[in-house]
Amino acid sequence: MKKLRNCYVFVFDQYSDWEPALVTYGLHTFTDVNIITFSIDGQPVTSGGNLQIIPQQSLQEAMTADIDLLILPGGAPMEAGGHPAILPLIQQLVASGKSVAAICGATVFLAQHGYLDTIPHTSNHPDILKMMAPTYQGSALYVQTPAATGDNIITAAGTAMVAFATEIFTFFGLLENPQLQFWLGFFQGNADIPVIETASPLHFFYRRYETNLPGLLPLVRSAIKALYPVAIAAGLEICGAPEWHYHGFDGNPDTVFTLDIGLPVTEVLSVPAPYHCETLPVFDCVGMQHPGGWDKLGDTYGKLITGIQMLGIPMTGSNREQYLRFSFEHPEQNITNVQIGVSKA
Structure with a gap:
C-alpha cells in the first residue's frame, strides 16, 4: 500500500476547478494528508470557474518538496500543451516511484509527452488522444473505464470526478477509513446511504x-x-x-x-x-x-x-x-x- 502524506495540486489560469475538488475535500476532511497548491510562479491564478486561487508554493519550491501525489487538473491550456515547465517535476516523481494523477486535459498533456505509451490509462476518448497528441503510442493500452491506474499514474475522463477520487483513495488504501468511504458513497449513488x-x-x-x-x-x-x-x-x-x-x-x-x-x-x-x-x-x-x-x-x-x-x-x-x-x-x-x-x- 502506498503512503500518502503530501498531495500537491498544480493550479493555473483556466484550470477545471471541479475536477480535483472531490479528492481534495475528501483528503482534507477525513485524513491527515497535507494538501499544497502551487502554480508556475507562485502567483494567484483564476480557475475556469472564475475562482481566485492563491497558491501556497511555486513550481521551484515544489521541485524540492517531498511529494507523494501530484494532481494535474484539466483545462484548455493543458490540452493545448501549455505549461511544459511542469515536465521536470513529473519526470522526477515518476522516476522516484511517486504518483501522478491526471484528469481530462491533463491526460492529453501526459499523452503528448509519452507518459501513457506503456501503461494502462484512460481519458475522454482514445480518438481525442490520437488527435491532440500526435506522438501518442498507447492506444492498445487504453482502458474504457472512467478512471484507471497504470503503475503509479492515475488517469480519468473529465466527467469522472467521482471515479477519479475513488481511484486515488483506493490506490492509497484510504477507503479503509469508514467515514471517508461513507461520505464518498453519497457521490457514488450507493443504495446503503441515508436519505x-x-x-x-x-x-x-x-x-x-x-x-x-x-x-x-x-x-x-x-x-x-x-x-x-x-x-x-x-x-x-x-x-x-x-x-x-x-x-x-x-x-x-x-x-x-x-x-x-x-x-x-x-x-x-x-x-x-x-x-x-x-x-x-x-x-x-x-x-x-x-x-x-x-x-x-x-x-x-x-x-x-x-x-x-x-x-x-x-x-x-x-x-x-x-x-x-x-x-x-x-x-x-x-x-x-x-x-x-x-x-x-
Missing part, C-alpha cells in the same frame, strides 16, 4: 412501554402478536408493517426510554386501554433500509448517525423501525426500515 425524508402523518394503533435495552428481548415475539386481535376486535383496518417507535433512547443499556409498538391503520377509532390509536404528525428523519438480522442493526444506526453528524442536523431523540419483512427462522432475509428523527428548523 433525508419527511414521513407523512400516520394513523397508528399501539401499546406504550417504559423499558431499557435488556427489556426489549421479551417484547420481540409477544408485543406485535398481541396487537392483531385487539385491532381486529376494534374494527381497525391494518395497512402496513409493524413498527417500533423509540423516544429518549440513547444507546445506554440501562437508560429507561419510551417504546411504542404498533401497527399503521387506515383511521383512528376508539380502542381499549392500555392501547392507543391516534394520528401521528409528520416525522422529519434520516433513514435507510437494513437488510438481514437485527443483531447488526447497530451498524446501520452507526451509518445513520455518522451521516446526520456530517450534515450537521440535530437529532430529536425519536427513532422508528419498520419491519417490512421479518423471519425468525431466516433472519438473513429481514428488511427493516430505520428512521432517526431530526430537526430541520
Whole structure:
C-alpha cells in the first residue's frame, strides 16, 4: 500500500476547478494528508470557474518538496500543451516511484509527452488522444473505464470526478477509513446511504412501554402478536408493517426510554386501554433500509448517525423501525426500515 502524506495540486489560469475538488475535500476532511497548491510562479491564478486561487508554493519550491501525489487538473491550456515547465517535476516523481494523477486535459498533456505509451490509462476518448497528441503510442493500452491506474499514474475522463477520487483513495488504501468511504458513497449513488425524508402523518394503533435495552428481548415475539386481535376486535383496518417507535433512547443499556409498538391503520377509532390509536404528525428523519438480522442493526444506526453528524442536523431523540419483512427462522432475509428523527428548523 502506498503512503500518502503530501498531495500537491498544480493550479493555473483556466484550470477545471471541479475536477480535483472531490479528492481534495475528501483528503482534507477525513485524513491527515497535507494538501499544497502551487502554480508556475507562485502567483494567484483564476480557475475556469472564475475562482481566485492563491497558491501556497511555486513550481521551484515544489521541485524540492517531498511529494507523494501530484494532481494535474484539466483545462484548455493543458490540452493545448501549455505549461511544459511542469515536465521536470513529473519526470522526477515518476522516476522516484511517486504518483501522478491526471484528469481530462491533463491526460492529453501526459499523452503528448509519452507518459501513457506503456501503461494502462484512460481519458475522454482514445480518438481525442490520437488527435491532440500526435506522438501518442498507447492506444492498445487504453482502458474504457472512467478512471484507471497504470503503475503509479492515475488517469480519468473529465466527467469522472467521482471515479477519479475513488481511484486515488483506493490506490492509497484510504477507503479503509469508514467515514471517508461513507461520505464518498453519497457521490457514488450507493443504495446503503441515508436519505433525508419527511414521513407523512400516520394513523397508528399501539401499546406504550417504559423499558431499557435488556427489556426489549421479551417484547420481540409477544408485543406485535398481541396487537392483531385487539385491532381486529376494534374494527381497525391494518395497512402496513409493524413498527417500533423509540423516544429518549440513547444507546445506554440501562437508560429507561419510551417504546411504542404498533401497527399503521387506515383511521383512528376508539380502542381499549392500555392501547392507543391516534394520528401521528409528520416525522422529519434520516433513514435507510437494513437488510438481514437485527443483531447488526447497530451498524446501520452507526451509518445513520455518522451521516446526520456530517450534515450537521440535530437529532430529536425519536427513532422508528419498520419491519417490512421479518423471519425468525431466516433472519438473513429481514428488511427493516430505520428512521432517526431530526430537526430541520
